[in-house]
Amino acid sequence: MFYSLATRPARSFQRSHAPAVSNGALESFLSDTFSSLSNAGTAKAATVEDLEKTYALQLDVPGLAKEQLDIGIEGDVVRVTSKDDAARKVKAAWRFPLEIDAANSTAKLENGVLTLTLGKKVPVSNVSQLAIQ
Template sequence: MFFAPALRATRFTPRAHDRAFERFVNDAFAGTARRSPLVEQDDKSWTLSLDVPGFAREDLSIGIEGAVVRIKSKADAKRQFKAAYELPLDIDAAASEAKLENGVLTLKLAKVVPVSQVSQLQIN
């Protein structure tokens, strides 16, 4: 006879594959499946492309705060849409642009160039 002791934990922690299955079921049956945007990157900017069929320019609002871009539909729009994406570096809102064409929202988000705050210290 083989005996394998059972280890008891003080609190329940679900395993990673359980959470992956839970996300799959929620996305499949919730009716609002989250779609990740197509992201392209170069030295100066990121380009995000999202499918938002049925929305007009007036229906969407885009907000940029630091490294987070938030896209949501206005309250009076026919449908509701809400998404937020966090990028690795801050976004320069003044140099960024958005374009909606044939149901595809394309955001060209300029990167903020980090300024080095290093100062030299003289050795005595």
């Protein structure tokens, strides 16, 4: 099971009924908690850019060394996971519109930012002509 760090729209918390018991401290806590959760969805932990021949993926992984990360490419899915001995746990996956060419892809870790340049695999047409008799 993999979790994506991509930005998703946050759901807002709205009450459809009045509370049974009025508790100012509880109401304040719930209001602060749910408003901070809805704002947390706007933070960008990862960015993906679709370029002409490649995809560029940047992921923040502060405190991790390159030896503590595994990057797997399978078809159109890219997975980034941290190893068990890593100080921080990372588990993310992305699905791209085209398959990834692992031979033409690179990864670089610099100042806590993992930058993947993922080559796009050019689709090959398997159309054959059929003669009419």
